[in-house]
Amino acid sequence: MYPMMGFFDPTYILVIIGIAIAGIAQMNVTNTFSKYDKVGSKNNITAADAAEKIMTNAGINDIRVEHIAGHLTDNYNPGNKTLNLSDASFQSTSVAAIGVAAHEAGHAIQDNKGYLPMRLRSAFVPLVNFGSTASFPLILLGMFLGMNRTLIQIGVYAFALVVIFQIITLPVEFNASMRAVRILSDSGMLRQEEIPAVKKVLTAAALTYVAAVLSTALQFLRLLILFGNRRD
Numbered sequence: 001m002y003p004m005m006g007f008f009d010p011t012y013i014l015v016i017i018g019i020a021i022a023g024i025a026q027m028n029v030t031n032t033f034s035k036y037d038k039v040g041s042k043n044n045i046t047a048a049d050a051a052e053k054i055m056t057n058a059g060i061n062d063i064r065v066e067h068i069a070g071h072l073t074d075n076y077n078p079g080n081k082t083l084n085l086s087d088a089s090f091q092s093t094s095v096a097a098i099g100v101a102a103h104e105a106g107h108a109i110q111d112n113k114g115y116l117p118m119r120l121r122s123a124f125v126p127l128v129n130f131g132s133t134a135s136f137p138l139i140l141l142g143m144f145l146g147m148n149r150t151l152i153q154i155g156v157y158a159f160a161l162v163v164i165f166q167i168i169t170l171p172v173e174f175n176a177s178m179r180a181v182r183i184l185s186d187s188g189m190l191r192q193e194e195i196p197a198v199k200k201v202l203t204a205a206a207l208t209y210v211a212a213v214l215s216t217a218l219q220f221l222r223l224l225i226l227f228g229n230r231r232d
């Protein structure tokens with residue numbers, strides 16, 4: 001049997017489950033953020049100030065805090081050494097926004113200290129770019145060329161790179177959040193009673209990365225079921 005039927009064979013249910021898991025995690029982080037975005041921090045600092053202060057305290061002075069468009073698009077870019085805070089966070093004084101900013105500052109500290117999982121992750125970027133770009137074209141080409149096993153296998157393994165990359169991402173994300181909570185708590189930037197809210201926001205954010213792993217792993221499982229042990 002050719003698993004060609006427009007990629008809508010019964011195993012497609014795995015892809016749908018993956019999309020559902022990722023969607024639920026995304027809804028959860030959006031809801032959690034918006035809930036605690038309504039809670040102003042008692043010290044009334046902005047998220048941008050919090051990020052600046054955390055980096056100054058860590059002795060980092062080569063990273064700029066910048067304002068970027070979008071909602072929850074906050075990120076740390078090690079390439080150009082910018083900590084980017086989105087519309088919702090930048091000027092916000094909410095505990096949610098400060099938590100997110102502190103998380104990104106956690107990435108900046110990881111980068112500054114040469115945190116090994118982050119270096120591994122960066123080194124893996126070219127591989128994952130290859131994997132995510134080439135995987136499905138290779139599989140389709142292999143199918144098109146009369147089920148060329150070699151091409152199909154390379155395509156399936158290329159997709160495995162995406163799964164591995166997302167797994168390597170997990171410790172980087174969890175560690176950035178742990179640093180954020182510790183710094184906000186120890187520095188007194190937030191009051192102790194505000195810390196649980198930060199934990200909830202950052203946990204919801206971390207779960208989106210776990211969901212991404214599950215979702216990609218399900219897609220990979222599907223490829224294995226379809227193409228893994230064909231002996232025809």
Ligand SMILES: [Zn+2]
Pocket residue numbers: 103104107172173176
């Ligand atoms: Zn992160």
